[in-house]
Amino acid sequence: MMLEIFRYCCGFLFLLLVFNPFLLKADTPLDLTDLSLEDLMKIPVYGASKFDQKITDAPASVTIVTADDIQKFGYRTLADLLRSVRGINVSYDRNYSYAGLRGFSSTGDYNSRFLVQIDGHRINENIYNQALIGTEFILDIDLIDKVEIIRGSGASLYGSNAFFGVINIVTKNSSKFGQPQIAGAYGSYDSFKGRLSYGRQFESGLELALSGTDYYSKGQNLYYSEFDNSTTPGGISSNSDGDKSGTLFGRMKYGPLTLESAWVSRDKTLPTGAYGTDFNNPNTFTVDKSWYLDLKYHQTVYKNTEITARLFFDEYQYDGHYSYAGRINKDTALGQALGSELIVSRPFFDGEHRLTAGAEFVDNLAQNQKNEDLDPYALNLDSTETSQKWAFFTQDEYQATTWLRINAGLCLDHSANFGSLVNPRLAFIIQPEEKTTVKLIYGTALRPPNAYELYYEDGVTSKRPLHLDPEKNTTYEAILEQRFFSNYRASAGVFSYDIVDMIRQVNDPETNLSIFQNSGEITAEGFELELEGVWPAGLRGNIGYTFQDATDKSTGEAPANSPQHIGKVNLIVPLFSDAWSLGTNLQYLSPRKTNDSSSTDEVWLINMTLLAKNIQPGLTLSLSGYNLLNQKYKDPVGLEFRQTGIEQDGITFLLKMVLSY
């Protein structure tokens, strides 16, 4: 049945491609040499050079997703965007979204092994080291100009959070914020989203960008068979899937100085009865708030020397409100950090070497965690911690010969608790001819335990460890990238990694409480293939396949939530005219193991977005359908759930309107 629908969809796309009137319209042969240079400079270019050079130059496997993709594929959140990227699987437990890469996406684990940066500012907070990527993400996705997904450890340049990869987000230029721009969206399950943005470049050179977004979703009535019993007959969780969030963003730029700030507050009701809370009770909810202020100085001085200095403040606040037999338990955290960073980059020896050196100091002013019962009052945990961290890093890009570049990096992380941790990385980039690139990469990353792993205990379910060591990841990678026919690019890569001293939650047999321990080793090997094509009139697409074979050494089996096969197809087909396009994502995940050693079903997803851009001056409309096959599928979750997998959304729709002045 599923395959049938899938075939129809493929067939439909095929017909669309073949009989697309816009694509078939013969290009009027025009002697371009008769045009003036000004006119020539207005003609859009298709072909090889459209591929971002950065992807080839980077000493890693990189995917870039642009604002145009976000609009044409109708991505709603960063999690949505990551779902369409080669080799990434994202799971959702109806509270937070978690990204997995290369077979590693441990259940019950936070996004602490990815580094997420917005305009160079670190988003991972200082308690769980988590980067929030769903509706709890700090930035409205429509403000993003591009997202770079850099696979593999980036610890040598970015520090210990970049254990598995780095997600770099660049926000749009102020001219693209509109004067103002108003966006509104309405979707399934009474979801509303509104955004107001304003951007301006003043004659004095001052650039200003401001934006605010409000989001609300009523959520669904959900059925969980695990709760279909005499205490909660029917197993239906109603009115407890609400999701509400607000974000603000502001940026002021003058000359080499940029002041940027962002704020988010998100309330999510938990419908799943997680952590043994009362099922179907809207009194179980979490509130995540965070904000940052970042002052950056960036200047190119004598002989292409680039200087970047940064001063920043971050605050993260988590309020968990959990209902146990009607009694409320409050689990809260407050993280505050003040930091500064200085990076200098400069070419040496006639540009043969480019040396980058940097230092970062972070003062974690607060890493507080508290757990209390209300009525009758009981204080279970009151941990107030502070810490300081230094990091020094250096990187050399050496153009050894015309066809060989060597990229070597080293990062030294120093903290009082863990002393000095050294993260090296070495990459060879071989370019035997212009269209062929081979990359060989080796790197290690050490991740020290975070405040949650070190200090959390409530005495009822969990106990803090006496001692934890950093976990260590060693990665080897080889990548071949080949361009051909001027408009295709193919890449093939193999990777292997080995994580030792994994920090995981285990059951302490003496006390029967859960405790974090360095107790695991995960190894994985795999390969990735991708083909990407660009055609005129805006037709483009890519297809990616990842095979990953991860093994948990303690069991000899694949870890939970680690699909062996991941497939992604993304295709944008222009329709009728320049203004109309149809964006299609196909996503495939093979069955994933759950915590009870059974498996979830395989997942086939099709999302489509019909976009009409500037159909009236300044007016853009889009209609998106997600999970068009209405596939019922589950994402594996951790032991804090009675369920082994949480069912995901079926078919949903979103209608969106953007009005720019």
Add this chain to the structure above:
Amino acid sequence: MLKHKQHFRFLWVLLLCPLFLISSCGLLRAQEANQEYQLKAAFLVNFSRFITWPAQSFSPDQEKVTFCIAGKNPFGTTLDAVESKKINDRSAQVVSIDSFQKLPQCHLLFVSKSEYNDFSFLLSRIGKKPVVMVSDIPGFVDAGGSIEFVIKEERLSFIINNSDLKQRGIQAGSSLLGLAVSVR
């Protein structure tokens, strides 16, 4: 067992998708794979209209403005159309370089991407002769070239090394300099 087989459904899609992409676009491709180079050819012709070469670079037996292509010709026959045009009242010709003897005759030399690894040798052979050297190899101007094609916001543009042109006795018109993304 059955479940295991299902995993390979994706492999079908993997096979089918590139096939239908390639087959449906194969026809189109031939037409526009060169779109980028049609545009670049038109840029070259326009460049030559804004450039004044020193008088001694023309002689009675060399009256034509000569466009040379070093390496694999990416223009197909597109650039040949220039031979029917007048460039500032002079006729034009297109020459493919197969030996370095022909270098001195060039007024404008396009270095193809096929010369990616060897172009610095080519540049050193030209020395300071009055030749405008153009290429789309990244970093061409930094390596001593005169004009480098760059793509900016999906549009073709260029970087121009005016101090190098001046040293060669070549004058670039102010409107050409005005349109460049960067003038060195």
